[in-house]
Amino acid sequence: MKTQTKNIKSTLRSLALAGLTLLPQTQVKADLAEKLEEVKLSGNIAYFLGTDSNAGAQTTYTELNHSTTLPYSTKVSGFVDFYEKDTGYFGKTVIEKGLVDKLNLRANVEHINEPISRVGFGLSYSLPMPKGTFAKVCYLPAYLDREGEKVDNRQIVGLVIGAELPYDFSLLAFGEMNVAAEKGPQWCYGEIELARKFGEEKRFSVGLNLQLNNNGVGNPIPEVVPRLALRAKF
Numbered sequence: 652m653k654t655q656t657k658n659i660k661s662t663l664r665s666l667a668l669a670g671l672t673l674l675p676q677t678q679v680k681a682d683l684a685e686k687l688e689e690v691k692l693s694g695n696i697a698y699f700l701g702t703d704s705n706a707g708a709q710t711t712y713t714e715l716n717h718s719t720t721l722p723y724s725t726k727v728s729g730f731v732d733f734y735e736k737d738t739g740y741f742g743k744t745v746i747e748k749g750l751v752d753k754l755n756l757r758a759n760v761e762h763i764n765e766p767i768s769r770v771g772f773g774l775s776y777s778l779p780m781p782k783g784t785f786a787k788v789c790y791l792p793a794y795l796d797r798e799g800e801k802v803d804n805r806q807i808v809g810l811v812i813g814a815e816l817p818y819d820f821s822l823l824a825f826g827e828m829n830v831a832a833e834k835g836p837q838w839c840y841g842e843i844e845l846a847r848k849f850g851e852e853k854r855f856s857v858g859l860n861l862q863l864n865n866n867g868v869g870n871p872i873p874e875v876v877p878r879l880a881l882r883a884k885f
Contacts, residue, residue, distance in 0.1 A: 691720040694885055699860060701878030708864040709734050709741075710876050724749030731762065739764040753777035757789055759807070769796050771807055784814040792831075806831035807839065819848045821856070826863055826873075834869030841873060844880055854884040 694717035701710030712735055718728040731742035742762035747755040759771040773791030780786050789809040794802035811825035826841025846858025860880035863873035 689720065689722045693718050695882045696885070697880060697882045699862070699878045699880055701860075701862060701876050704862075704864055704874060704876050706864045706866050706874045708862065708874070708876070709738065710862060710878060711735060724755075729760075747775060753779075757791065759791055765797070767797055769794050769802055771805075773807075784812070786810070786812040804831050804833045805829055819853060821846055821848065821858075828871065832869065836871045837865070837869055838863070838871050838873045839865055846880060846882070852884075856880075856882045858882075 697714040704710050713733045714730055716730045720726050726747045729744035733740050744760040746758045749755050755775045757773050757775040761768045771791035771794045775787055775789035778786040791807045794805045796802055807827050808830050809827040813823045815821055822845050824843040827839040829837045829839055841863035843861040844858050846856040848856045858880045860878040862876040862878055866874040
């Protein structure tokens with residue numbers, strides 16, 4: 652009898668331990684499933700066709716845009732431009748982590764013909780805007796190169812604005828300026844695009860894209876190159 656009682660207690664103890672082990676795992680799985688539901692991926696493939704740039708910028712190329720919303724108020728977005736005639740690529744990955752209200756920590760990872768060329772650190776803030784519009788400003792005061800060394804004379808201020816317009820038109824504009832350039836504030840890059848969406852679920856768009864290129868050292872005024880922009884959402 653004592654042996655049977657001992658065996659029963661041992662069995663119950665084992666079952667209890669197994670249950671305690673199982674409960675956290677079940678909760679972790681439930682939490683993980685809930686977090687995975689927050690993951691949302693979107694993007695588009697674009698083709699730009701433009702005239703020659705006096706500043707030497709690439710104007711005609713294919714571009715991949717992506718945006719992924721992650722748990723814990725985190726978002727990863729960016730683009731990669733694939734230049735024609737084997738002249739390389741340029742891309743940027745933006746990582747933002749929400750802090751309070753509309754304020755975010757921000758990192759810009761630049762890819763200039765290599766996975767990581769330099770990384771900027773700073774903040775971004777989403778401005779209060781009317782329904783159907785958005786605007787965000789960013790300030791990145793610190794940059795590191797691929798070796799982890801500080802990049803001198805580089806502090807980026809950026810702005811992006813967008814609006815959904817009547818008749819399936821949309822407007823998007825963005826730009827960046829280096830306010831700490833050695834010879835004074837210098838324009839970096841930007842675009843203004845007016846496009847009209849069409850097709851099933853408005854997955855396609857065609858529009859006029861004004862490419863705003865760096866126009867030389869110490870020049871805060873961009874070069875403007877008109878382009879045709881074709882996009883397909885995924």
